[in-house]
Amino acid sequence: MNQRLNLAKTAPEGYQAVLGLENYVRANVDHGLLHLIKLRASFLNGCTFCVDMHSTDALKEGEEVRRLFAVGAWRESPFFTEVERAALALTDDVTRLGENGVSDEVWAAAQDAFSDRELADLILAISTINVWNRIGVTTHLQPPALAPRATAAV
Template sequence: MQERMRMQEVAPGGYRKVLELNTYVQANVNPTLLELIKLRASMVNGCAFCVDMHSADALKAGETSRRRLALSAWTESPFFTEEERAALALTDAVTRISEGGVPDQVWDAARAIWSEKEVADIVMAAIMINAFNRIAISTRRLPEGA
């Protein structure tokens, strides 16, 4: 497989806007939770570049290999907190939005844990990583060293 283009070189202004959203969520979402959101959405979307990058980033940030691997089956895994599970459910729903939107039970579970602003920031994090996944998949971005 060959990369089609480097979006950051061909459309730098648009790419910078997605980077700005990344900067926003980094400042507003717990770093551990953010890495789980990025890795989970990338798994759901099948983005090899992003799975590779965010798996490595999560490891560097102190995430365990066990939890990184369990993320692919998080609904069946005992390794995630109630807060993480709510964020992962919201991430899955936002990522799979065309399959029925974000169900009330998913939204309500997140709101039972976080403020309206915190939920908004988690949604923004899911939107951000989905944008990067779509850039990487459509341009066939390869993992570093591939």
């Protein structure tokens, strides 16, 4: 699959505006939690570039491999705190909005886990990764190629 469009080159002002929001979120949301949010939304949106980037970044910052794999099935996983679960549930509902938006149950759990400011910053973080995902999926943005794997002798 070839990249359709390089948004950063074609619309640099718009790209920089999204990057400005990204920089705000990075400065105001716990990095460990931010990696989980970005990875979860990217899984839901099918953005291979973002899944690759955010899992790689999380590993570099010390996140455990098993937790990253478990983001895909976080509801059944024992690896997440109640605060992380509230953020992941909010990520699911905001990413999938649908007809019902964010459920009252998910919102109440998020309000219990976060201050109003933290909740506002989480909403911005979830919204920002959804913008990046939509750019990546729409333009067929691809992750860097993997190094060739050695084949086992038969």
